[in-house]
Amino acid sequence: xxxxxxxxxxxxxxxxxxxxxxxxxxxxxxxxxxxxxxxxxxxxxxxxxxxxxxxxxxxxxxxxxxxxxxxxxxxxxxxxxxxxxxxxxxxxxxxxxxxxxxxxxxxxxxxxxxxxxxxxxxxxxxxxxxxxxxxxxxxxxxxxxxxxxxxxxxxxxxxxxxxxxxxxxxxxxxxxxxxxxxxxxxxxxxxxxxxxxxxxxxxxxxxxxxxxxxxxxxxxxxxxxxxxxxxxxxxxxxxxxxxxxxxxxxxxxx
Numbered sequence: 001x002x003x004x005x006x007x008x009x010x011x012x013x014x015x016x017x018x019x020x021x022x023x024x025x026x027x028x029x030x031x032x033x034x035x036x037x038x039x040x041x042x043x044x045x046x047x048x049x050x051x052x053x054x055x056x057x058x059x060x061x062x063x064x065x066x067x068x069x070x071x072x073x074x075x076x077x078x079x080x081x082x083x084x085x086x087x088x089x090x091x092x093x094x095x096x097x098x099x100x101x102x103x104x105x106x107x108x109x110x111x112x113x114x115x116x117x118x119x120x121x122x123x124x125x126x127x128x129x130x131x132x133x134x135x136x137x138x139x140x141x142x143x144x145x146x147x148x149x150x151x152x153x154x155x156x157x158x159x160x161x162x163x164x165x166x167x168x169x170x171x172x173x174x175x176x177x178x179x180x181x182x183x184x185x186x187x188x189x190x191x192x193x194x195x196x197x198x199x200x201x202x203x204x205x206x207x208x209x210x211x212x213x214x215x216x217x218x219x220x221x222x223x224x225x226x227x228x229x230x231x232x233x234x235x236x237x238x239x240x241x242x243x244x245x246x247x248x249x250x251x252x253x254x
Contacts, residue, residue, distance in 0.1 A: 004204050005050070010059030012045055012228075019045040021061070021066040021228035021243040029174065032195065032205045034219035035235070036212070044090055044209045048174050050206075052076045063173070065169070077088065080172035084162045084179065090188040094153035096142055099150050100133040103165040104106050129168075136164040140194065156187030163194070173204045180211040192218055197209060214238075 005027040014021040020042045020066050025034045035043050048054040050061060052073035061069045067225050076082070083202040091099055140160040145153065153161060159179055166174050176195075182186045192214060195205060209215050215222060216236045224239050226232040226248040232239055 002029050003027070003033075004064060005206070006060075006062045007046070007050060008047075008060045008062070010049060010056045011062065012042075012049055012054060013057050018228050020049065020056070023096070023225065023228060024059075025233075027204060027206045028221065030199070031220040032207060032218050033209045034215045034222040035040055035225060036205065036215060036222060036239075037225035037231070038211070040227075041248075042228040043225055044177060045060055045228075046225065047083055047206075047208055049178055051081065053083075054073050062194075077169050077171070080183040081175075082166045082168055082169050082171045082173075083175035083177060084159075085177050092149065095147050097133060097146040097154065098149050099139065100136060100165055100168050101129060105167040124132060132168065136167050138181055139162045141190065154184075154187075154192075156183040157189060159183055159187070160194075163191070171203060173206070174198075176205060176207045176209075178209055179207065180209060180214050187225070188214060203253060212236075216240075224253055 003026045007023060008118075009022045009024055010020050011018060011022055023042065023046060025033075025035065025046065035046065037043055042060065045054065050055050052071050052075070059069070060067060061112045063076070063079060066098050068078070068079070068081075070078060073222075091102065094102065113230075134143060134146070137146055139170040140163065141158060141159060143155075145157070150158070150161060163176075179191055183191070189209070195218060199205060207215070207219060219236060221233060221235045222239045224242075224245050231244055231248055232242050
């Protein structure tokens with residue numbers, strides 16, 4: 001396997017507090033990489049810095065061999081790097097289908113020139129977007145709710161909608177922020193199965209998660225963060241048996 005995303009010696013400060021302190025993590029192509037750690041370890045900050053929602057104060061980030069340090073989220077999404085959020089950010093006033101249509105990468109229909117002079121191409125693009133949205137909603141089991149307001153979805157359904165929105169951007173790498181949080185076990189199983197399917201189709205994943213059963217089932221490699229630094233990495237079994245990890249989580253050696 002080759003590295004798809006490299007975070008090297010990244011530091012992020014908020015005032016005098018270092019949320020990340022020379023943190024280094026690599027996400028391999030064709031793998032699911034987990035990031036775990038106690039509350040306040042810097043996991044969400046790491047995702048924000050990688051995905052362009054916050055700029056690092058030091059260090060570098062490379063995606064597919066290009067330096068993308070401090071690149072904004074919309075440009076990273078165009079390159080194929082997207083993220084989901086711990087608390088689903090659906091547009092509650094729109095329907096489930098409209099949420100996906102709005103996320104579409106192809107925005108040629110929004111160009112005045114295209115609307116005036118390339119109407120056939122615009123209509124074809126809109127049909128392709130609509131078909132992709134339907135296909136993705138069917139895949140995540142939400143097509144029957146396509147016309148329902150997104151606000152009416154359950155927590156688990158909102159997580160599936162958020163993943164479908166990310167897939168509308170045709171990504172090569174997706175960062176999942178606590179996909180199991182607040183989700184019933186059957187929905188977690190559905191999500192895990194879908195992630196495995198997408199991995200087989202060429203999408204790599206980074207997952208921040210507190211559900212250790214999910215991490216153990218899904219992740220090929222796991223990084224443990226503590227106090228903004230990378231503590232250890234390895235297979236789930238290796239990091240679970242590490243005394244430093246026990247101390248970071250429990251405050252003592254297990």
